[in-house]
Amino acid sequence: MIKLGIAPIGWTNDDMPELGGDITFEQCISEMALAGYIGCEVGNKYPTEDPSLLKKFLDLRGLTICNQWFSYEFTTKPLDEVKKEFIKQLEFLSLMGAQVIGGAECGNTIHGDFKIPITQRPIATKEDWAKLTKGLNELGKLSFETYGIQLAYHHHMGTMVQTTEEVDRLLEETDEKYVNLNYDCGHFHFANEDAIAALSKYFSRTAHIHLKDVRTPIMSFSYREQLSFLQAVKNGVFTVPGDGNLDIASLINIILKNNYKGWLVVEAEQDPAKANPFEYAKKGYDYINEKLKTTSYGHPQKT
Secondary structure, eight states: OEEEEEOGGGTOOSSSTTTTTTOOHHHHHHHHHHHTOSEEEOOTTSOTTOHHHHHHHHHHTTOEEEEOOOEEOTTTSOHHHHHHHHHHHHHHHHHHTOOEEOOEEOTTOOTTOSSSBGGGOOOOOHHHHHHHHHHHHHHHHHIIIIIOOEEEEOOOTTSSOOSHHHHHHHHHTSOTTTEEEEEEHHHHHHTTOOHHHHHHHHGGGEEEEEEOEEOHHHHHHHHHTTOBHHHHHHTTOEEOTTSSSSOHHHHHHHHHHTTOOEEEEEOOOOOTTTSOHHHHHHHHHHHHHHHHHHSTTOOOOOO
16 A cells, blocks of 8 residues: 655754744644645654654654654764664664664765755765665664664765665665665756656665655756755755656656555655745645546555
């Protein structure tokens, strides 16, 4: 069964907390549920220190946690240190009933730096790759065999795994049983890759799907003006499915054709002062739900 979820990043941005700083956790999850979603990812305002309280808030609204970002730092920290934090997050996700843990290597990233242009991303060394793939294999095995949670690596703008060539290498050098992909059409498109071809290519290794749309004129402006990733986000490079320039219908065709069973998560970071979070969440939900029913491989889905 395909289930529709949403990330809280449209309400409050973890990397730019000034965006949506006045929006409460309760408003965020209430509007998620009101828009029609049954699952969500985790934001910085969630009371994660008290899982029972968080679960109560979510249960009241018919929501469940489907995934949480994890910042891997294999390239800059000892593996044991990363592993300790990883286990702590696995314990939380296990209590919440999640089956996926996401995230990307952040030890050498620029995606959270407001000043560094996206074109100045550092290229990983051979040693960086060795640390990353070794660490992912070890933590992915731990996650899957001990907790039943699948590690789904998120390729991401400004990180060492951004292009399809880099995703190819990541998947070739990791164990397919323990390391899979958190596919994101918006990040592939922003990296000047073919998001549709990428989904077809990587579908067998895809454990979790983020859907967002891209405003291509703002993307082009971001490259031309040497903007950082966060500056591009603040300028509106991303939006919800159906509101940008990507062919989301073709992506949903691939998803249905391959009998995907899992979460489709709207993860469209915008400035909530410019893009009302509830309005856009509802717009994205309605668009995806309609495409699930009307694409060539589609049939009515219980979402």
